[in-house]
Amino acid sequence: MALTRSFEDTIKARAERDPAFRDALLTEAVDQLLAGDLDTGKAVLRCTINATIGFERLAEETGTSSKSLMRMLSPAGNPTASNLFGVLHAVQKTTGGHLVASASASG
Template identity: 45%
Template structure:
């Protein structure tokens, strides 16, 4: 029987071991939001929170209940732009990353 590994555990361990991987996850989540895929973006952010600062610390940082933050980042979540901005800002700060938005024109 083949050994399998839990996806979440793999993501968490790699994000903790490789800061650039964590930053790439944040970048991918933001790209997905901008491209109209908010459900997938929220799930990536959820995994990133679990792998980095954790929901309790994030909730304290953005002054929201932990349970509310969990709901915001669920597949059916619907965070306001204020909450989403606070979440991304807290993640970026914890990873010493900079979030930069660039609009590219398509040919």
């Protein structure tokens, strides 16, 4: 029987060994949120959290219960800006990542 890894385990293993990959996950989540694709943005953010900080530690860092965090980032969730930015701050702080905003002209 062949050994297989779950998608989440594969992402977590890569994120643990590759800081650029962690940064790319977080950047993609924010890019999708800013582009208006909230469902994809929340899904990638959940994936990023699971692969890095985990919801229990995120709860400690933000002062919000892990169940509330999971609910707000679920497909039906609707996080407030304050909660969303708190999550992004905690993930950056824990992973050592740093998001930089820039404007680009669209044509």
